[in-house]
Amino acid sequence: MTTTSPPYRGGRAAALDAPPAPDTGPAVEVRRSTVVRGxxxxxxxxxxxxxxxxxxxxxxxxxxxxxxxxxxxxxxxxxxxxxxxxxxxxxxxxxxxxxxxxxxxxxxxxxxxxxxxxxxxxxxxxxGREALPHLNFFTTDMQRAGPLDPLTVGGIVHGVFGTLIEITIALIITIPLGLACAVYLNEARGPLPKFVRTVVEAMTALPSIVAGLFILASVILTLGLVKSGLAAGLAISVMMLPIIIRASDVVIRLVPGSLREASLAMGAPQWRTVWHVVLPTARSGLTTAVLLGAARGIGETSPVLLTAGFGASLNFNIFGGPMVSLPLATFTFSQSPEHTMVARAFGAAVVLLVLVLVLFALARALGGRPAGELSPRAQRARAQQSQQDLARFTERDQMRRMGANYATS
Amino acid sequence: MTTVVMAPVPGPDSPAEPARKVRSVAGGADRVFHLSLRGAGLTVLIIMGTIGLFLFYRGAQALADDGPKFLYVQAWEPSSHNFGIATVIVGTLLIAMVAVIFAVPLATGVALYISEYAPRKLRRGLINLVDLMAAVPSVVFGLWGFYFLSEKVIPLAKFLSSHFGWVPFLGIRDADPNNPLEDLTIYKSSTFIAGIVVALMIMPIICSVMRESFTQAPIGEREGAYALGATRWGMIRAVVLPFGRGGMIGGTMLGLGRAMGETIAVYMIISPTFKIQPEILRSGANSVSSLIALKFGAASPFELSALMAAGLALFALTLVVNFGASAVIARTRSGQMT
Structure with a gap:
């Protein structure tokens, strides 16, 4: 990032001439304006x-x-x-x-x-303005609403819950696995982590439909699970995992080596160093990585299309029965020629966009800082902690001194 | 494994001391920690590695049945054993090409604007905006493309095909632009429209890779260029663009990989065809991923196997492009700094 502005633009250098310096003594130099757009x-x-x-x-x-x-x-x-x-x-x-x-x-x-x-x-x-004012759009599912029904019937609550359930499953899998893998890439030595990193990098652009096909081929066709919310969650995990690992890897790599070495020099074992030094230092960036991964995962249609099946009713059973997500609902509604269904598609898309926006705003509010840089609140907490430590130390010193006085007297 | 300690170097005044052997003994907890980390790494590796294996395992039946025909047949009728990926692979590449042609200039412009021209206060907000756009779901792009763009693009498509029809790919053989009653649906649902929508989807990712490499151009070299009297554009051409060339090529390839894998937006816009369609402005296109989305619903086990084989081909294609992209990025100056 440069802060320099070009000192020369075109042939007009006259504006840059310094004012004639007064002869008498070292006067304060007048700051010259380097603005060239006149x-x-x-x-x-x-x-x-x-x-x-x-x-x-x-x-x-x-x-x-x-x-x-x-x-x-x-x-x-x-x-x-x-x-x-x-x-x-x-x-x-x-x-x-x-x-x-x-x-x-x-x-x-x-x-x-x-x-x-x-x-x-x-x-x-x-x-989306047509569908959104109807309250039933947020509180009912499409079980009783046919394609010809007006917008006052039916809604997308099944899609909202489906999306939330599927992304929760995906996060339960990807957060521990992804963060552990990112730590592994940074803390372990040898050829294996390098190889894992190469593979993960190549997989970040894995086409999402291939992730869906993979779960279809492995979990559904080979292991015999039916199309369900769980399968969709797994497909989203496969898609999100490389994204989260890659982003966390970059963040953890930015943790200063001096912090790590200081902890090791104090005699802390490596797991304590990672748990108490590396991860807290990178916390902000890790939050961003996870939330942005979730935002990507929440919006994917094709893995869900292949693995969750399509249904019109609210379904909380993750092991069976079709579980629709918001993008899938949007997609299916939009394939209908009926005007009301298209309006519903746009409504569902707006709800989906709002979810993504919220995740994104959270990611920016909670994270986005480089490793080790603290938010004002965290800084206050640190300062308070430090004050407490100081008080504790002085108290301990006083106690010791009193003990020493007592012993000598 | 825990600690890396250099053996003390014998100083000039100390007698030559034999280097001490440094051995670190990992404690029990640390050993468990390492094992579990390695477990996580291997799990990820296994998941990623088995994607190709499972697709191959499931697609093997269709591949064995079809043989080399799989690569060049222009049809998709697995039930009558007449199918191949020629159409869809060519269609995927055409859509990706159109997308890259539109996305690269736009992404370069945005990246240069953010890194070189934008006021400092705006910069952070613009970066956030571009990142946010990378997270907008593809189904939203598909809705926009189908309900807004495909109508608006018809005059442009008509203009291009009637005035630049001699350019390869742009002509439409039996179109008659002088006929006012011409059926305009010939310009709808084309590779061109799908390509534009995909271009907007891949623009943010290309842009952020380019911006990263542009902003890393060394400040000393920038100021050197200015000191030699370069204008801002002169500086960009002499310093920023050569420095960021790796990022530009790598970002473009990453975008290409993304464009090839895009499913839903393409599916919503195109009307599928099973003949190779080199006239990108004409209605009718196809891609591997939209073929899968289209056919999997009512597929018999054998048809599903054929779709798995098509997915495997797409997977291999994107892997090659992505490995190429990361190799290009890693080889350049700007890539080595990250």
Whole structure:
């Protein structure tokens, strides 16, 4: 991450000249402003923009017949690039022109990508507005609701509970196994951990449908479990495991070696070092790793599609019977041609998005700090602990001194 | 195993002391700790290793029945012993290619913006936004693609096919763009639309790999470029992009791997075809994962075996791409710093 701003942009170096230093004595140097975007740049940008809009409007209404809004935007953008380049080249050399144009292109690419992503989420919320105001949408399942029923009948409570149950199963499996494996990658030596790390890295992009196929092939077809919530939870675990291991591995690797060595030098065995030093230091990052893994796992459709089966009713039995998750419900509803079912699909998608958002916000609130850096609250707790230790030590010293006095007297 | 202690180096004034042998004895609790850690590591290894094995075991029946035909037959009728993955593999690659072509410029733009152009205060928020987008479920992208994008993209598809039809893949043979009553469904549900949606899905992952490697470009070299009079773009071209090249290639390959494995969004958008469809703007596409999602529901045991074999092919393909990606990233300067 740089903090430097370019000292030279284009041919105008005059603004950078220092004010003439007074001759008398070592006066305090006036801080120079290195801001290089002046009023002239703003005028150029605004001018090019206005010209481009007018040109595009002219071309789109008079020259190209029957052109839509999309072509207007594209023509205006290209015209802006051209005009801006020409305007800059009137005052500056070609290098500055390239610099300005690159800046415009980077800004616009970033804007397009970010707007598109935000728009996708916004679109889902907008289309979900039909189903969401109905309270029954959150309290009933689809057992009594056919495809033709209005939105006042039926809901997605089975999907919500299915999702929560499946992600709980997946977390029960992946948290201990994933964290232990991440610790193993960092604390053990030899060729085996390296090999495990390579395999895990390759598996982070395991297609989720392959995870579903794997559970279908192994647990359901070979071991004979029926399609159920448990199988779906296992499939999600297979998918989440490499993600969690990889992220935790990176976090644990950032724990300073000096902390570990200090603990070992105090004579602590390795398990105590890991339990009391390494894991607490990396706690924030580990939380993030687990929550982001859960956010990915919660949204996956295809493993659940292959392993959980589809049903319309609420099911708490993880060993049998179809257990629908929210993404699967969204997917199935959206395959229906009925308008109300599509509205339900968007409603379920909104609930799913909210779940993911909550997990993500939690991950950022609880974690996201580099290893060893504390939140204000944790810092206060540390300080308090330290005060207590100090009080304890002084008390002990006093007791000792009194004991010594008693012995000598 | 517990402690690594260097033997004391004999100083200049001390008589040469024979190096002491350092041996660390792990305590009982530590031994249990190590065993359980190794157990966890091996469990993960076994789970990951058996994925391929189980797919092969279940798919072997279909593979043995089909033989080499599995690789080149353009049909999927396992019940009449006429099936192969030629269509779906080509379809998967085409969708992934379209996705990468759209995603890489966007991801580069966002990554450069975040690492070089964005104001410092915005940076953290933007990184969070991109990370959040990586967690948006694929079914949400699928809904957006089907209910919003596939309508809006028709003019663009029509424009491309009528003006750039001579470019390979972009032409549509029997389309008639001058006919105002033309049936526009020919442009719907195509590889192109699926590719755009997948592009938006893989953009965040490509972007975060690129951003990581861009931000690691050494500050000394950046300031050196500025000191030599480079503009900001000159600095980026001379320092940041060469430094981050490994991240760019590796991130792109990671994105490619993701794009090939994407299931639900693709399934929701395309209308499946079982002939190789090189005209990406024309309706009809297919991919391995959407084939599995489409056919598994009503599959007989033999058909399921054929689907397992297709899954195995997809698995092998993504593994090759991912191993390639991590090898590329590890070989470069920016990759070695992480």
């Amino acid at each position: 009023q002239a740049d703003v005028v150029v940008i605004v001018g090019a923009g206005a010209a481009a809009l007018s040109l595009a409007a002219f071309l789109n209404t008079r020259v190209i017949a029957s052109a839509g809004f999309g072509s207007f935007v594209v023509v205006a953008y290209l015209a802006f690039l051209l005009l801006y380049g020409v305007l800059v080249s009137l005052q500056d050399d070609p290098r500055a022109v390239r610099d300005r144009l690159a800046s415009v292109i980077v800004h616009s690419l970033a804007a397009v990508a970010l707007i598109a992503l935000v728009f996708i989420v916004g679109f889902t919320f907008w289309r």
